[in-house]
Amino acid sequence: MVVTATWFSGLTPTPSDGTPPEAANLMHTAQAARTEPGCYDRCCNIATELTFVTLCVPILATMYEPDLLVVNDLRTYFDVDAGVVKAVDGVSLSLPRGRTLGIVGESGSGKTVLSRSIMRLNTSANATTTGSVRYQGEELLDKSPAEMRDIWGEEIAMVFQNPMTSLNPVVRIGRQLTEHVEHHLGVSGREAKEQAIRLLRSVRIPEPDRRFNNYPHELSGGMRQRVCIAIALACSPKLLFADEPTTALDVTVQHQILNLLAHQQRDRNMTMVLVTHDLGVVAGRTDDIAVMYAGRIVEKAPTQVLFQSLRHPYTEALLRAIPKVDQPKHTRLSAIVGRPPDLINPPTGCKFSPRCPYVQPRCLEEEPPLMPAPTGNHSFACWYPVGSSEAKHAWEENLAYGVTQTLAAAGEIEATEETDDLETTAAVLALETADD
Numbered sequence: 001m002v003v004t005a006t007w008f009s010g011l012t013p014t015p016s017d018g019t020p021p022e023a024a025n026l027m028h029t030a031q032a033a034r035t036e037p038g039c040y041d042r043c044c045n046i047a048t049e050l051t052f053v054t055l056c057v058p059i060l061a062t063m064y065e066p067d068l069l070v071v072n073d074l075r076t077y078f079d080v081d082a083g084v085v086k087a088v089d090g091v092s093l094s095l096p097r098g099r100t101l102g103i104v105g106e107s108g109s110g111k112t113v114l115s116r117s118i119m120r121l122n123t124s125a126n127a128t129t130t131g132s133v134r135y136q137g138e139e140l141l142d143k144s145p146a147e148m149r150d151i152w153g154e155e156i157a158m159v160f161q162n163p164m165t166s167l168n169p170v171v172r173i174g175r176q177l178t179e180h181v182e183h184h185l186g187v188s189g190r191e192a193k194e195q196a197i198r199l200l201r202s203v204r205i206p207e208p209d210r211r212f213n214n215y216p217h218e219l220s221g222g223m224r225q226r227v228c229i230a231i232a233l234a235c236s237p238k239l240l241f242a243d244e245p246t247t248a249l250d251v252t253v254q255h256q257i258l259n260l261l262a263h264q265q266r267d268r269n270m271t272m273v274l275v276t277h278d279l280g281v282v283a284g285r286t287d288d289i290a291v292m293y294a295g296r297i298v299e300k301a302p303t304q305v306l307f308q309s310l311r312h313p314y315t316e317a318l319l320r321a322i323p324k325v326d327q328p329k330h331t332r333l334s335a336i337v338g339r340p341p342d343l344i345n346p347p348t349g350c351k352f353s354p355r356c357p358y359v360q361p362r363c364l365e366e367e368p369p370l371m372p373a374p375t376g377n378h379s380f381a382c383w384y385p386v387g388s389s390e391a392k393h394a395w396e397e398n399l400a401y402g403v404t405q406t407l408a409a410a411g412e413i414e415a416t417e418e419t420d421d422l423e424t425t426a427a428v429l430a431l432e433t434a435d436d
């Protein structure tokens, strides 16, 4: 568009003024056309082609690749003395523009390593990442560090787990914001300060002009996290990763921060990945949920579908682990049996098998792949999915042989649970959504 407008207005920019070389060539040819009869048509054709390339190709690319992010068979392995830690082990997912994906799993399931691998932020010398991460159709794993620096902040940003470690404790928060604005937006001085104060106000920091001069330790935990969100949003990224943004905050502040993120996401039409260990946090705040276990996605579905008809026993266990307000006093929390697996020597077959109340001999031998459910854009990796007659049979068999009872006796699962419990939890979570 710029090129054609300039062409018709008769201006002749040079490469030194920032004009791309193709455009400068076109201008040159256009000038020649005025003096060389016969070149005019050729120039018009070139101009039309260039306009098509600059305007239509990105639009067509968007039409053909509606997903902002497509991750395929992503693996991140760490070489350590004891062997190889398979922290992310074959994750595939896609993220349509404007949607929010929740990544849920226990501590150590690989959520942070996955997010960092997508953003190319895994700096450990012992890490190897393979697979594919396509962002707006471009392969991020092939980009140089310099190319990635242009993408960080401006295209993809991240709010980290702990604001105290992501903010510099000896630099005033105003300076940390203006540095970011100056670096990415090329503005400085008063303009950068005004921009920083606007950002602080947009994340609802009270008295932003005064807070601008505070050090991180002079702010509460919630305010520090707001500053981190302001820094992440400074360059209006299209994709935001929020990695456990409310860990270590009290429940009221957690709620405020999550609402703030949701509002910012809506106002800016951002695509967001919300990482958490709490299924309750993502209910109602996300469009889709991916449940991670031992470096893999074990269940993936639109949020509503997942809560209505979860299929993986691990998702079921996560849902049962959410405390319910209507439970009688001193009710024992339904913790998930056992511990997450050793990622260097994981169990053979299904990695959840040592903790699963439905486990059967097949589970110990064959690892289930992520399989599509018959409806609802839903997939899960389980041979005996929750709600199926096979699962019911497996549960009863385990109960009869004492497997499930042993787990129940240890207080780790409830042998007589009714599915009504799950439905109540899902309904409460859905209500919370409506409140927000």
Ligand SMILES: Nc1ncnc2c1ncn2[C@@H]1O[C@H](COP(=O)(O)OP(=O)(O)OP(=O)(O)O)[C@@H](O)[C@H]1O
Pocket (backbone or CB within 6 Å): 078, 080, 085, 087, 105, 106, 107, 108, 109, 110, 111, 112, 113, 114, 124, 126, 277, 343
């Ligand atoms: N640099 C590293 N070297 C070796 N192992 C690592 C390294 N970084 C992460 N890991 C391992 O990768 C696994 C996944 O870690 P990750 O931080 O992604 O878990 P997480 O799901 O984010 O957990 P949390 O909820 O506690 O944040 C863990 O077992 C962790 O110990």
Ligand code: SF4
Pocket (backbone or CB within 6 Å): 312, 313, 314, 350, 351, 352, 353, 354, 356, 357, 358, 359, 360, 363, 368, 381, 382, 383, 384, 385
């Ligand atoms: S495959 Fe077997 S062990 Fe694994 S989650 Fe399903 S039922 Fe449980």
Ligand SMILES: [Mg+2]
Pocket (backbone or CB within 6 Å): 111, 112, 113, 161, 243, 244
């Ligand atoms: Mg983490």
